[in-house]
Amino acid sequence: MSAILTRIQQQFGEALLQAQGGENETRLTVSPDALRPLCETLRSDPALAFGYIADMTARDTGEQFILWYRLVSMSSLHTLILTVALPRDHPQVVSLADLWPGLNWLERECFDLFGIRFAGHPDQEDPARMRILLPEDWEGFPFRKDYAPVFSGNPLHGPQETN
Amino acid sequence: MSATDRKVNVLLDILISLRSFLKGMWVTATNLVAREKVTLQYPYEKPQVSPRYRGLFYLPFNEKEQRLNCTGCTLCEQACPTKVISMTKLGAGKHGGVSEFNMDLGRCMFCNLCIEACPFDAIYMGSAYELASYDRDASVFRIEDLAQGGKRSVEINIKTISEALAEEEKAKAAKAKAAAEAKSAADAKAASAAEERQAAEKPAASEPAPSASPESPA
């Protein structure tokens, strides 16, 4: 078990739903409530110093949304993978864009494609400003497994009903 | 130039700048005079493509067997990520082939997956690359556009395959007929043998009934 995992477990022992530590990689699963305090520590603790946001994405398992963060510590080059499961009927999680500015667009992308809401995101008020890859007036979240595209009949406008 | 807040020797800076400009101009001048021009006058001069070039597809025509190699197994159809290929099979089994083979190259990514999927060496990419057209329908290439030798080889292909199939059919029919005959003959023989056995249990009845069917006309 790596030193990094030990250190995290000391502080957030009960909040971790699942933890697995390797030589270069640590995998954690946390509940949505514990995400924010955990990440603040990950960012600020000099022994962890996960300052680099390498990736973030979501996926839809059919029952819930899984958020997947990948953080890298620039000092130890250790990778940390954080998994958060969100209920499908109310997919909301706290935004971390103020901790890692690079997350701003990634969170917008997750909203755009999956409809996951990020409380505290700078653009959260306005769905049109949150949309990033899709047109601002798009309806629905296409990367959800139950998204049923309706072909508009116009190949240039894509599979959305338009008037 | 950049704001010179620092104590910079302006004159030196000018000289260095001039030198850097002259250096650059020397490079362009050498390119002007000494370097070969690389333009290819495209519609007049055609570039030579490499042997592995992935251009327009072709279905090789097998001269020896007088048919296309394609057996209509649809492996390429399944291997295509964008559903470019559609085909109509002609028969099945070892003489099977295709009567229609359409490729909608408007969707094609030229990814080579269909060619790698083909176990019969029946589809390849050639070196033709001017595939643009004014008409969307013109991007659909049919078997006569794809087959080596064009329409003629398609006709020969269909003829060869249908002949082979007919032959096979005939052979099968003959075989079936022969089998049926043999069966009936065997039945008759068996019946007669049984009759014989039944009729007289002579110790002299030694000749066993031939179990093999008569020679089929292959």
Place this chain on the structure above:
Amino acid sequence: MSMQRLHPRSASQAREILIGVVIAALILAALSATPLLPWHLLDPIRAYFYERPLLNNLAKAVLLVSFMAVQCLFLIWMERKFAGWLQARLGPMHVGWKGVLQTFADAIKLLLKEDIIPALADKPMFRLAPYLVFVPAMLTLMVLPFSPNLVGFDYHLGALFALSISTTGALGILAAGWGANNKYSVLGGMRAVAQLLSYEIPMILIVLCVVTLKNTMSLTQIVERQAGLWNIVAHPLLMIPGALIFFSCALAEVYRAPFDLPEAESELVSGFHTEYSGMRFAIFYIAEFANNVFTAGFAAILFFGGWHGPVLPPIAWFTLKTLLLIFLMMWVRWTLPRLRIDQMMSFCWKLLVPASLILFCLTALSVVW
């Protein structure tokens, strides 16, 4: 295989250069033979025109404009060809021999093109702007002495006239930028005016140096007083830096790289002529090349002795010098990157203006001595 195709080490390059040299030599020989031609046969026609000054001036104007138009077409072809060769390309090749007629084809295309005026443009200004640029460009050419006899208007304040008229072109560019009602055009127009007016100052100071040295403002006189010794040879300490400053200013005046900010295609799309199409665009283009010819000719007159030169007739010398300077401008254009607007302004105000002032003072001192 294909590597061979892309870099064939054949002799065609050398052959082409050789052919070029031979053609140039033939042209020069033909030009040097022009004094032997029976020019006196034209005397009756000349006399006819001299008797009618109005008709004479009109004919001169028509000749000048058509000469410029043809020369521009040729220059555009030359620039494209030159740029192509410099960039390891062939340049235009399709229309005519080696693409000689390419610009004619382009001109015809532009003439036939639809004339688009943006819906929200300031229409009178938009229509007027090309002419506000074109007319000054042609007027400046009027005072340029192509040879001792061939000068549109031998004005005794020629230098002053040329400088002041060429500056008015800025008005047209601002009008074009503003009238198009396009944000890029406005930025381009503003840049153009700021640049033109700033660079006018060192340019005027350098012209003043020459004027002080030669004690005349007439361009014809300036050339005549350089007989035997060109300015740049006669006063190297003053005139070499002077010529450099003048050349920088000239580049800025005709909006050529590294000073092509008003039409910087990578930032401002196309600057002030973004919205122009068809003939109006062609007029801008011709005006730009006319300005090119003017600045190059002006530099030839001020520093390189105008029409003076051995063997060849004066007109040939003048054309040759102008063409060489234009060639130099092209060479610089296709080599150097573009400056930023504030860098360009500080280059002018912090370097060129003081330098030209110092140079002017030195010239004045040298004359007084």
Place this chain on the structure above:
Amino acid sequence: MTLTTTEITSPGMTLNMGPQHPSTHGVLRLVVELDGEIIQSCRPVIGYLHRGLEKMMEARPYRHNVPFTDRLDYLASLNSNLAIAQAIERIGNVTVPERGQYLRVLLCEINRLASHLVFLGTFATDLGATTVFLYSFRERERILDLLEAMTGARLTYNWIRAGGVPTDLPEGFGERLTAFLDEFQFALDEYDRLLTGNRIFRARCEGIGVISREMAVAYGASGPVARGSGIAYDIRKVAPYDVYDRMEFDVPVYTEGDCMARYRVRVEEMRQSARIIRQCLREMPEGETMAKLPKIFKPPPGEAYSRTESPRGELSCYLSSDGSMNPTRVHFRAPSFFHLGLLPAMLPGVKVADVIAILGSLDTVLGEVDR
């Protein structure tokens, strides 16, 4: 009379740069607020090239998804192929034969050369030096010829697959490549003379678009952008894949963080790539190039990700499987996506002309940003 600035205020101008603008390198739209020529704020708008590739991939078997990655980073499509191929191999526990690994490194580095040459040309063109563009494309054309001889395509190669590389090198490839690299050294020196020392080029690049080390880390910058800001973060070194751990090469790092530093990093990287290519050619063992994947490829349920160093930065692919033929989620970590996210923080205060220089120095490809 005194005039203070409060008395002469004028409203700013909103300028829409793109999506049709010559220097946005594709279809990027920057909504910038201008005060004169100075940027007040900037909001990048992306998504004009969104094709839903990741969604398309969810509906196709793993192997069918590789050709789509050509359309992500179209300037270095072999590197995109590599990202997804590695992810598929990890999720399906496939080992690539050694020669296949060498070939991958070789192809990726050749593609990196091509991609950086495009950067060099477009960056110089953005700054007004159009000639460099044609010179660098002249060299790139030869690289494309080489790649055409190897893969048969000039842009969308699809030649790095899950399991390896489908074919071996063609006849005489090594000699042609070596001959090209010998000449390429001179070409690079030539660009150096033309640009690096040039006073105007330096004035346009030095001190422009500075990304501090902290900012680069926080925004997730990678590749040459991070290395220009003093972060020695190169996936080929920190998490070597294929045979990069056997290669000898340096990671150029500059600490200035400006456009010039990023330019220098890329030029230096080209030399290093040439070094790697030569080593590959020298050390490549004989053998198979591709591992056999089962005809019906069904990886066990789970998730996997790959980390690769594309010319633009850390390109990684996230795959999740539920045990069926098709992945349930494919996600690409596109380096350009993160670099464009830097723009709102970088641009305020610079001039319009610098926007172009900064954008050019980030070397983004909108294909991978919008996916």
